[in-house]
Amino acid sequence: MPEKTMRDAINEALHQAMAEDDSVFVIGEDVAGCNGSPSGKVGEVGGVFGVTSGLYKAFGPDRCIDTPISESAIVGAAAGAALVGMRPVAEIMFADFIGVCMDQIVNQMGKFRYMFGGKSRCPAVIRFASGGGFSAAGQHSQSMYQVMTSFPGLKVVIPSNAYDAKGLLLQAIRDDDPVLFFEPKALYQEACEVPDEMYTLPFGEAAFVREGDDVTVVAFGQMVNRAAAAIDALEADGISCDLIDPRTSSPLDEDAILESVEATGRLVVVDESPPRCGLTADIAALAADRAFHALKAPVKQVSAPHSPTPFSPELEAAYIPDVEKIKTTIKEVLA
């Protein structure tokens, strides 16, 4: 099977979804690029991360739509088009920019169906580049998916590799509910085997990235690789772990997590977001309630500290959980 980066896998999914279904279109800032420019090279850009590359040329101006810097209008446009039968895929460049369009996501798109008594559908996908690792500082490094997970009506997807990204995005586009799709930007260049053909991965079904007996580790997005590395390193010490990548935080595959914790009796949850009211707490609390009797050790969370993301590379390296911290924590729950 061919290896593809996460960027290319997502791009391929977009190409295929748009070819398959003419109600799919993409909209966002510079998703085509060069509109209005004297060079005439419209479509040459394909998004600042290159994820929508080639779509303008393949599908034209009506299906690869550049916008002004107006995130609320972008999300609103996607939501409105979806309400009347389209399947828009909007790009919000950085997840941090949810700050300027949260109402349209949370109070509009995410609540239509409920407020309208189940009589509407809003199959919009909003894509975001999320997370740290680029020395991009406080306003360009947040995950935000933990915050979005708290809002009923939205589905929240966090792929951790190129294969999952393609399958989850195709599912997101075909899904009839609004979906927020968070692409850990540190993974865009990471490659793995990705089939050329279309396939979907269901929401609410976790992946078992490693299987083991001693500790259950749950990790999201960028942290999945680091957790895997930590677990692999611990093998030498005779420690074996389940590594669960929930892939979607809403819906969450509670059963997979609970079954694993029932078996191991120990849980470490890893995410790169700050700790308060985040996914690490969410899952720790799940286990403390529904797998309580199986628990043999304190449930540990590995997260960023309660600080904004710092700029300096050294500071950021200390901020985002690393393999070492995950290893130490796994050992801690076994102590």
Place this chain on the structure above:
Amino acid sequence: MPEKTMRDAINEALHQAMAEDDSVFVIGEDVAGCNGSPSGKVGEVGGVFGVTSGLYKAFGPDRCIDTPISESAIVGAAAGAALVGMRPVAEIMFADFIGVCMDQIVNQMGKFRYMFGGKSRCPAVIRFASGGGFSAAGQHSQSMYQVMTSFPGLKVVIPSNAYDAKGLLLQAIRDDDPVLFFEPKALYQEACEVPDEMYTLPFGEAAFVREGDDVTVVAFGQMVNRAAAAIDALEADGISCDLIDPRTSSPLDEDAILESVEATGRLVVVDESPPRCGLTADIAALAADRAFHALKAPVKQVSAPHSPTPFSPELEAAYIPDVEKIKTTIKEVLA
């Protein structure tokens, strides 16, 4: 001591803070009211909930400032004025409207100090009416404080009674960090004894509303009274509980919670927000880590379901946790 409603207690705090310190001003939609109107009765309104009543008359147009419906600009104006030495108290009518001004709260006000290397101070207070109980449906009933708690740089206050509201608001205004102040609107009319003079309550110090041995109950805002009622009702069954009202979710009085759980071995956390990545999970996870060895039963959360807030009074009554549900859950952890 005179009894005052929470509305009046907050109003009194505002009057006193503004009299004490001329850098304090209030700004928001209709905090004065009737600006530009043919009646000439400017200042007659005092906010849609009446909380800023009388401030315009007492302090004039420069210190009680009406705005257009532009929440981002309101928060930004408060943040900017605070950066240059004022102590603004902005009113955002409903907490749900954070959707249209989140960036200014979360990425601007809350991050200045960190991004600027500790060289700025932004002593702004933003007040919100939060929570359910008015059949106000999906866009006028959210708590939002759980979401704001996840953002480093912000302090988050949730008073549960008039006495606390006054002391916490005076602390918020004197505090040198940005503070979000959530007023459970269902409590505006609830009265208790409130001293006439000024006093402050420290942030990060929980109140013990009840003391008992069997179960630790932690509840926020509107839920504190209900939890107290549940606990009082259970006395007849010989059950006694600690009831902890953290009063501020950020900073959180972890010690109070952990000490109580160490003593009781059982924890129920109650909040009216939906369950995912909320305060109930946050506190349950805290205990599952740091009070694990004391725990004798599953840690239970009582929250709204993962649904938007419904309109219909019956639906809303079923949506927001009630005394019965809290009682049942306390009994559950004792079973």
Place this chain on the structure above:
Amino acid sequence: MNLSRDQLLRAYRQMKTIREFEERAHAEIMNGQIAGFTHLYTGQEANAVGVCEHLDHQDTIISTHRGHGHCIAKGADVIGMMKELWGSAEGLCKGKGGSMHVADIEKGILGANGIVAGGPPISVGSALAAKIRKNGRVAVSFSGDGSVNQGTCFEAMNLAVVLKVPAVFVIENNYYSEHTNISYAVGCDDLKARTEGFGFPVFVADGADFFSVYDAAGKAIEHARSGNGPAGVFAETGRFHGHFVGDPQYYRADGELDDLRENSCCLKNFRARVDGGGVVSAEELDAIDAEVMALIDEAVSAARAAARPTAEQVTEDVYIQYGSA
């Protein structure tokens, strides 16, 4: 004026239906029968009807917190609406939305909206779909004089021009946003000009006169429908009630409300305009009045009798499907 007899009768019926729906809602709220926050449209009926009479079910509207009038004008079922206000499980939104979220997607009603200026961006999305599909539809959003100061509203207007989509922005100036006058909240002297500065034509109407609104809206909708990009309607009118039911209305001048009801009543104006024209008689309009009153009575009776929602329904309708099948 090129309206047929049927059109005239229909327009009058729609305005009267809104009026009586609102007046009855007001009475029932005062009686404690209707919960929540309700904002009444009385006095502004000609705006909604003058616009929506140009639309069919395929076109969409998106409304505001003051949404009953727009929804009725666009064809929402009045009985279903009343049931919704009552919070019944039989309501148009099963009692989950209430006054601020009345919607009927099938009829092109993308909902009332509790967030000021929440609607315009969504409307641009509907207009964008129409442009992509080349199906000749238009998308109308309603905004108040206060709503136009919200950032989302500006963004929507600019995006509509950039994408040249058939979006129509109807601005209803009833002079107040809650308790604040437009002369305070809109900083510039000329809101129409500020709006036109975004790059589309805005047609002005007397919002108390159905014919004036119908005319202006016709031009705007025609402009948009013909592929010329967005257009606006700017109508001045008054609301006859407070911002919400119970508002003490300190902002009103002495006699302002009496003056409005006397001189800015679209129903009276309509009757005066058609009187003596030989097309529609006063008796026919009286008959409509009676039918409307009967309909509203029926709606209230139906709402009173309608099934209440049950606790299990709280968690229904959040998603189409959640978790794997």
Place this chain on the structure above:
Amino acid sequence: MNLSRDQLLRAYRQMKTIREFEERAHAEIMNGQIAGFTHLYTGQEANAVGVCEHLDHQDTIISTHRGHGHCIAKGADVIGMMKELWGSAEGLCKGKGGSMHVADIEKGILGANGIVAGGPPISVGSALAAKIRKNGRVAVSFSGDGSVNQGTCFEAMNLAVVLKVPAVFVIENNYYSEHTNISYAVGCDDLKARTEGFGFPVFVADGADFFSVYDAAGKAIEHARSGNGPAGVFAETGRFHGHFVGDPQYYRADGELDDLRENSCCLKNFRARVDGGGVVSAEELDAIDAEVMALIDEAVSAARAAARPTAEQVTEDVYIQYGSA
């Protein structure tokens, strides 16, 4: 032109300092010495300097993602800035902000800002404080041609008019927002007119000409400072680099960059304007050039040698005080 010799020399020095700071930053980024996202101001120096030469430390500015020039023009310490770009603990923001968050509150610099149009609302707050305190200060916000389409920018402009505060909105049209031309992203034909529609005067300048900007900014700032409410400056200019370092600049016309560097260089223009005036000689400007080069060299050396932050510092500076004392 009423500028003294000192003022002229100072203005030139400021522009040159920005230019060399940016060109050096560019080189060091290409060398892999500077992490993160950096947006260079080269080509737009006259805007920042033409505005800030009217301000003192008590006045405030708030900048954008492209903030180095504004900060230097307002008096930020160049060595501290270079250290900040390097991510040093000795940087102006202790390495926590980096290029997009350079700030110096003491000097009235309320920060570069990573959120497009994050600044204008905050600037209105600073202007409001000036109005309340009646201290004669003004608050300047910088926005790009792309930034003006963000809702927050519109809200800020309207609020400034409503409250009649001394806010100055400087719009720098460098024709592009990232890869998109203004002719696409701003829907209307006349951005100046759209802006004036909000109710304040906007003064136009040639952004490649210090004297032109100085003149327009002087009028705007004078307007605001005298209590007439907000004012705007609209300056057209080009950026000589890509949007960010590494941008392939597919949007440029053939020869566009050469033409900009040749014909829209504020330093060249400045020299041409003062040449032969008998006030400032070319040699004096050459001497400034040399001093600036030395300063930038010093800044880079200092940045290279400066202390790196340590892991414990990650959690410092989040709050002034967290938890009870």
